[in-house]
Amino acid sequence: xNKLVNSQRSRWYSLVVPLLVIFSLLLGACQAPAAPAPAxxxxxxxxxxxxxxxxxxxxxxxxxxxxxxxxxxxxxEQVLHLACDNGSSATTFDFTVAVxxxxxxxxxxxxxxxxxxxxxxxxxxxxxxxxxxxxxxxxTFHIKxxxxxxxxxxxxxxxxxxxxxxxxxxxxxxxxxxxYAGVIKNWDEVxxxxxxxxxxxxxxxDDLTLQIITKDLFPPLPGMMKFxxxxxxxxxxxxxxxxxxxxxxxxxxxxxxxxxxxxxxKIVVVANPNYKGFRQPRLQRLEGIFxxxxxxxxxxxxxxxxxxxxxxxxxxxxxxVLSDPVMSQNYLRHFGDFRTDYLVMDTYTEPFNxxxxxxxxxxAFDRExxxxxxxxxxxxxxxxxxxxxxxxxxxxxxxxxxxxxxxCDLAKQHLSDAGxxxxxxxxxxxxWLRGENPTRMAVYQAVAASIAECLSVEIEISNKDxxxxxxxxxxxxxxxxxxxxxxxxxxxxxxxxxxxxxxTGRHSWKNDExxxxxxxxxxxxxxxxKRDQMFREAERILVDDVGGIFVAHEWQGDLFQPYVQGDSFxxxxxxxxxxxxxxxxxxxxxxxxxxx
Numbered sequence: 324x325n326k327l328v329n330s331q332r333s334r335w336y337s338l339v340v341p342l343l344v345i346f347s348l349l350l351g352a353c354q355a356p357a358a359p360a361p362a363x364x365x366x367x368x369x370x371x372x373x374x375x376x377x378x379x380x381x382x383x384x385x386x387x388x389x390x391x392x393x394x395x396x397x398x399x400e401q402v403l404h405l406a407c408d409n410g411s412s413a414t415t416f417d418f419t420v421a422v423x424x425x426x427x428x429x430x431x432x433x434x435x436x437x438x439x440x441x442x443x444x445x446x447x448x449x450x451x452x453x454x455x456x457x458x459x460x461x462x463t464f465h466i467k468x469x470x471x472x473x474x475x476x477x478x479x480x481x482x483x484x485x486x487x488x489x490x491x492x493x494x495x496x497x498x499x500x501x502x503y504a505g506v507i508k509n510w511d512e513v514x515x516x517x518x519x520x521x522x523x524x525x526x527x528x529d530d531l532t533l534q535i536i537t538k539d540l541f542p543p544l545p546g547m548m549k550f551x552x553x554x555x556x557x558x559x560x561x562x563x564x565x566x567x568x569x570x571x572x573x574x575x576x577x578x579x580x581x582x583x584x585x586x587x588x589k590i591v592v593v594a595n596p597n598y599k600g601f602r603q604p605r606l607q608r609l610e611g612i613f614x615x616x617x618x619x620x621x622x623x624x625x626x627x628x629x630x631x632x633x634x635x636x637x638x639x640x641x642x643x644v645l646s647d648p649v650m651s652q653n654y655l656r657h658f659g660d661f662r663t664d665y666l667v668m669d670t671y672t673e674p675f676n677x678x679x680x681x682x683x684x685x686x687a688f689d690r691e692x693x694x695x696x697x698x699x700x701x702x703x704x705x706x707x708x709x710x711x712x713x714x715x716x717x718x719x720x721x722x723x724x725x726x727x728x729x730x731c732d733l734a735k736q737h738l739s740d741a742g743x744x745x746x747x748x749x750x751x752x753x754x755w756l757r758g759e760n761p762t763r764m765a766v767y768q769a770v771a772a773s774i775a776e777c778l779s780v781e782i783e784i785s786n787k788d789x790x791x792x793x794x795x796x797x798x799x800x801x802x803x804x805x806x807x808x809x810x811x812x813x814x815x816x817x818x819x820x821x822x823x824x825x826x827t828g829r830h831s832w833k834n835d836e837x838x839x840x841x842x843x844x845x846x847x848x849x850x851x852x853k854r855d856q857m858f859r860e861a862e863r864i865l866v867d868d869v870g871g872i873f874v875a876h877e878w879q880g881d882l883f884q885p886y887v888q889g890d891s892f893x894x895x896x897x898x899x900x901x902x903x904x905x906x907x908x909x910x911x912x913x914x915x916x917x918x919x
Contacts, residue, residue, distance in 0.1 A: 386596050387603045394888070396916045401607040403887070403916065406628045406635070409587055409613040412758065412788045416567040416581070418552040419490050422499040423793045428590050428611045431911065432567055432575035434600045436464050436483075436533075436548040438909060441891060441902025443815050445546050448601055448908075449478070449553070449576075450533075459540045460508070464548070466531040472555055473575040473595050480527035482576075485556035487525040489564065498793050501829050502550065502813065505842075508536040540846040546814030549906055578604045578911050587613050602912030605889075616760040629887050629916075633880040637762045638699045645701070649885060655892060655901035656701065659879030660811030661711040661820070664703075664766070666754075666872035667796070669804045669831040674750060679741035681869035685727040686734035688773035694875060697769050703875040708866050709820055711876035716817040716858035726866040727873060731777040738778050746779030754782055755806035758789035767807045770874060801831045809877070811905060817858040818845035824870050832870035837861050879904065886919035 382397040384390055391398060407427035415421050416429045436450040450464040470478040490497050491513040503510045508524025524536035537544060558566040558574050566572040573581040578600065579592035590611035594604050614622055619635040622628045633656075636644065644650045666684070668675035675681055690705035707724040710717035718724075735745075743749040754771050756764060764786060771782040782805075787795075795802035813819050821841050826833040844857035865871070881892075881903055891913035892903035903910055 385603070385605055385607075386594055387598075389603065389605070391605055391915060392888070392917075394917045395605070396886075396918050398607055401605060401916050403606050403609050403630070403914065404628045405609060405611050406616075406619045406622060406631055407590060407611040407613045408616055408760070410615060410758070410760070412790050414790075415565060416573075417554055417564070418499075418550065419486050419497070419554055420564050421497075421790075424498075424790050426590060426611075428579075428592055428609055430552060430577075430908075431579040431592060431609075432573070432577045432581070433553045434470075434577055434602070434908070435553070436551040437545055438601070439549060439815075439906030440909065441896040441904070441907045442898075443906065445549075449551075450548070453545060455544075460537045462535045462537070462544055463528075464533045464535065466533060467600075468531060470576060470599050471597055473580045473597050475597060476555065476557060476574070477530065478553070478576045479530040480533035481530070482553050482556045483533050483551065484525055484527040485559060486552070486554045488520040488523055489554070489559065491523050492520050495564075498790075498797060499550075501797070501823075501827075504827050505539075505825075506537055506541055506544070506547070508538050510538070540848070542848050543814055543816040543818055543845070546816060547819075549814055576600070578602050579609060582608070589613065602909050604911050605913070605915040606911070616762070623882060623884075626884070630881055630883045633702060633878075633882075635760060635762065636702075636882065637765075638697065641699050641701060644882060650882065653883045653885055654880055655883065655903060656878055656880035657896075657901040657904045658711070658713065658898075659877065660813075660905035661714045662809050662811035662877040662879065663706055663709055663711060663820075664807070664809045664874040664877060665706065665709070666770070666874065667803065667806050667808055667830055668869075668872070669801050670833075670870070671800065671831050672804065674741070674743075675805070677741045678869065679737040680743075681872070683734045683737035683741065683778060684774055685869050685872045686730045686737065687777040688770050689729040690874060691729070693766065693769050693773070697766050698875055701878060701880075703877050706873035706876045708862055708873055709824070709871065710817065710862060714812070714817070714820065715815065716855050716862070718859070718862065723863060723866050726863075727869070734777055738780075743780075749778070749780045751781040751783065752805050753785050755792060755795070755803050756784065756786040757792040757806075757808050759786055759807075766874070770807070796829060807874075811877075816845075817841075817862075821858060821861055821865065824865055830870065832868075834864055834868050834870065837864045837868070837870075840864070884919075886917040887914065888917045889914040 380388065383395065385398055405427065412424055413426040414424045416426050416432060418425065418430060434449045436448060437445050438448040440446050449466060449470060451467040453462060453464045455462050466480055472478055489495055491510055493514055493516040500514050505511065509518055509522050512518040513520050513523050526534045528534055535544065553576065555574050558572065562572045567581065568584065570581045570583055575595050578595055578598050580595040582591045582593045584590050591608060593608045594606065612628065616635040619628065619631050620640045623631050644654050668681060670676055670681065694700060694703050694705050707727045708718050712719045738746065754767065756767055759767065768784055771784055774780065775782045810823060818841060823829050824832060825838050825841060840857045840861035844854050847854040889910060891907065891910045892901050896902045
């Protein structure tokens with residue numbers, strides 16, 4: 324059950340598409356199920372410092388008083404070792420400071436308002452319930468009473484208010500501002516410096532009540548709150564936004580807190596004794612060890628790390644994993660965040676302002692061959708559109724393949740029609756990559772080589788620092804003429820994955836019909852068939868007008884040591900794959916180290 328073979332894929336598609344379509348509608352439900360109310364005698368948030376928390380009652384009890392599973396190692400041995408990429412340009416632990424430049428072990432110092440379970444259902448996290456008013460735009464999130472920071476300070480709606488104001492502040496220049504564009508009231512105006520941050524549509528009504536006002540009807544807002552990471556208002560005011568980089572000033576409302584941080588060497592986080600949230604960990608500590616991605620598999624084989632992601636496994640590594648009787652049983656494949664790899668172009672300037680040039684490039688490389696020889700089939704599917712098969716409104720029947728299928732003769736004809744017969748006179752291109760590791764670099768090198776060979780053009784690969792890449796991508800106008808990037812869902816609805824292609828989104832492409840379809844479909848709450856049809860037509864336009872050139876849909880997965888256990892990911896989800904995927908943060912309350 325821990326990996327799918329080809330014959331299982333088609334079965335999964337037929338089962339999951341209706342499930343996900345239904346879920347995409349439920350995502351915007353006006354009322355969330357309330358979490359159980361605290362008992363009348365439940366302890367209130369206190370100002371007691373974290374170090375005064377009670378010690379475990381015995382060797383098999385956590386600091387929260389919960390018993391470890393029978394097969395678990397003693398609590399003092401509940402230590403998970405993870406690999407951190409020493410080639411990253413990380414600067415912060417906090418999503419709201421810099422999304423694309425976070426250290427490993429980030430996002431463990433707070434809980435978002437909602438979370439996803441392993442079947443991608445929206446479930447309460449810091450918010451125990453929520454509802455939308457009759458106006459359809461005023462959403463109220465009710466914060467679970469008793470939540471607190473590791474310094475004993477209560478976690479309140481005012482922390483979220485301060486966090487969102489910081490995120491939208493033009494002085495901050497957040498690298499994720501596009502995410503809320505056109506969604507939250509006054510977001511665009513605040514980001515542009517046209518109105519003060521105090522007029523942002525995120526308001527703390529009282530300590531336990533947060534209101535988010537949308538610009539227009541936006542049913543998927545609850546799912547969007549998967550990214551509502553929160554920072555402490557007091558700590559930001561006293562120490563600035565990078566307070567979590569220093570153990571002396573770091574404060575956590577999440578399951579772990581920072582114990583030590585040696586940049587480039589090691590990060591250690593330990594269970595937060597004052598944590599009152601929904602995922603109290605069984606693990607006593609996590610240790611992140613910095614190393615090159617090229618050495619991570621060797622470190623795993625040597626027992627230096629306990630798990631690693633699929634991205635650092637080369638095709639040769641995968642051959643070893645799948646041929647090994649132990650490792651093959653402990654590589655758990657999943658859908659992750661339905662991630663798609665694709666090429667981006669500045670379609671407002673030469674040469675990609677010419678549709679024939681874009682079509683030429685789209686038809687000029689063999690995705691199937693690249694999947695087989697570079698990705699391997701266990702890591703990816705060929706992509707001819709943005710939405711991975713199985714995602715709501717995705718093309719499971721392959722109807723969109725014709726628009727970007729491999730056809731070198733057709734590609735040459737399009738390039739000739741654009742005025743570059745045989746590639747003559749076509750400018751030399753530089754394909755920018757976003758700080759990719761050697762394994763992923765090889766993918767885009769193969770894509771570039773295939774295009775260059777088919778069209779007789781020259782393409783140079785340039786692997787940029789992630790921050791440099793994202794700053795260039797988000798610049799207005801964009802500074803990337805031609806590049807490669809990947810993107811996964813932020814919430815399970817086509818308005819998210821297709822929304823990044825809106826003219827107000829992150830890419831330099833504009834199609835008015837596409838914009839209208841995505842925006843109008845996103846507001847529909849009572850006609851799921853029409854909504855689905857509109858999204859499908861929008862994606863067809865995106866593919867035909869070549870807003871992007873799609874390369875692969877990524878199967879994701881993780882390789883575990885046999886002693887890393889937890890039914891949140893060891894037991895398959897309703898689709899028969901691992902539940903360890905983006906959005907399912909409950910895994911941190913479920914993982915443990917078994918005796919070995």
